[in-house]
Amino acid sequence: MGIAIAYIAPAPYAFVRKDIEGLRECGIDVRVHYFGNRAWRLPIALLNQFMSLLWWRLSGIDVALVHFAGYHAMLPVLLGFKTFIIIAGADACAFPGIEYGSFRKPTMSAAMRFAMRGARALLPVHRSLERFENRYSTFGPMEQGYARFVPGLRTRSVPVPYGFDAQAWRIPEDSGERTGAICVATGAVNGNAIHFRKGIDLIIEAARALPEVPFTVVGATDSGSYTELPSNLRVRGGVSQDELRSLLSASSLYLQPSVMEGFPNALCEAMLCGCLPVVSSMTSMPEIAGQCGAVIPNRRPEALVEAIRKLTAIEPGQAALQRVQARERILEYDLSRRMASLCHAIGMEMPSRQGE
Numbered sequence: 001m002g003i004a005i006a007y008i009a010p011a012p013y014a015f016v017r018k019d020i021e022g023l024r025e026c027g028i029d030v031r032v033h034y035f036g037n038r039a040w041r042l043p044i045a046l047l048n049q050f051m052s053l054l055w056w057r058l059s060g061i062d063v064a065l066v067h068f069a070g071y072h073a074m075l076p077v078l079l080g081f082k083t084f085i086i087i088a089g090a091d092a093c094a095f096p097g098i099e100y101g102s103f104r105k106p107t108m109s110a111a112m113r114f115a116m117r118g119a120r121a122l123l124p125v126h127r128s129l130e131r132f133e134n135r136y137s138t139f140g141p142m143e144q145g146y147a148r149f150v151p152g153l154r155t156r157s158v159p160v161p162y163g164f165d166a167q168a169w170r171i172p173e174d175s176g177e178r179t180g181a182i183c184v185a186t187g188a189v190n191g192n193a194i195h196f197r198k199g200i201d202l203i204i205e206a207a208r209a210l211p212e213v214p215f216t217v218v219g220a221t222d223s224g225s226y227t228e229l230p231s232n233l234r235v236r237g238g239v240s241q242d243e244l245r246s247l248l249s250a251s252s253l254y255l256q257p258s259v260m261e262g263f264p265n266a267l268c269e270a271m272l273c274g275c276l277p278v279v280s281s282m283t284s285m286p287e288i289a290g291q292c293g294a295v296i297p298n299r300r301p302e303a304l305v306e307a308i309r310k311l312t313a314i315e316p317g318q319a320a321l322q323r324v325q326a327r328e329r330i331l332e333y334d335l336s337r338r339m340a341s342l343c344h345a346i347g348m349e350m351p352s353r354q355g356e
Contacts, residue, residue: 003029003348004030004031004061005023005028005061005346006033006052006061006063006076006081007019007023007032007033007064007065008034008035008072008076009032009033009067010034010037010070012034014265015088015265016067018163022163022335023342023343026339026343028343028348031052033049033052035070035071042071045071049075050079053079053081057079061081063081063346063348065084065086065342068087068090069085069087069112070091070111071108073085073112073116073119074114074115077114077115077118082346083118084121084123085115085121086125086160087129087146088124088263089129089262089263090262092124092146092149093144093145094140095140095259096140097137097138097139098259100259100260101140101260104140116150116153118155121158121346122146122155122156122158123157123159124146124262125162125262125263126262128145129146131145131147132283134282136280137298160338160345161333162263162333163333163336163338164265164268164333165335166272166330169245169248169272169273171249171273171327179213179252180214180250180252181203181206181214181215181252181253181278182216182248182254182270183200183218183256184218184266185220186238187219187221188200189225190222190225191225199259199280199299202299202301202304203215203217203233203255203257203304204229204230205301205305206304206305208230210308211230211231213312214232214234215233215234217233217235218244219239220236220237221237223235223236223237245273248269248273249273249274252275252276252319253276253277253293254266254270254276254277255278255304255308256285257278257296257299258282259282261282262283264284264285267279267285267288267289268330271329272330273327274323276294276311276319276323276326277289277292277293277294278304279293280296281297290325291325292326292329293322293326
């Protein structure tokens, strides 16, 4: 391998692993450091990161790609790396009402402001993360976006959307009749921040109002915390990728009534599988959904119920056409295009793929 970069992230999230694998397939030597996300381990995490970064810096690596702004984005700037920060959602907002958003924390905010001002460029996964308005919920202020939380920010912003493998997520040829609505809410526990951010409380109320529609929530950390659910709603824990593909391919609708998202991967993968999207009016989601789904304007169960009723009433032929349109909307967000855009943004020519 020729070109080498440092890639820093809080944890090996699926979208982080996808970036790393994609860059490596392009011939880039990616040195990875996972910072961790436990507040009580911050001094140890900073020391471990310093040792890794110093070694890489002395070895001649001078480019750092950092996923999310945060404490882990400070040292690359301090050590003189050409630092590029991927802004992914939590690092562009503050929603104190559900304890979500890095800018709600004063010390974290100071670290993020320092890193963002010292970076070569910010790479938001959608342009709206720079500045957007929260008219959907009362959990946070209306004025949101990293540029609004970092006064006088002059660092250039280059939007680089996430990318997806359209071959891995497909509309099955023999899918038959599709029914029900599904939501992926990884880490949800009844009453926690993810529960409210993903709108699981709204989905529970919608299920009560629509007993004829089967609902599924996937990814709960503690599915047993959900009790007294309506009989048409099933809350499950984590599932394999193959099982998730099967669930998405059998579902008619994908629900993302979220308080906040950057560029939701599960929504895009569901649309590639032909699910019609029901999304909140926040950040990237209305643009992703387009005209093939429904956008709910406010965080009320009635708005979600109305959107589900509207889409389930579509006649089968029109629904099949909209499923194809949903998939086609995501095809433009190709994984190889993201890799090329990342390389261009950090000032590198993308090497030829091995074997080509």
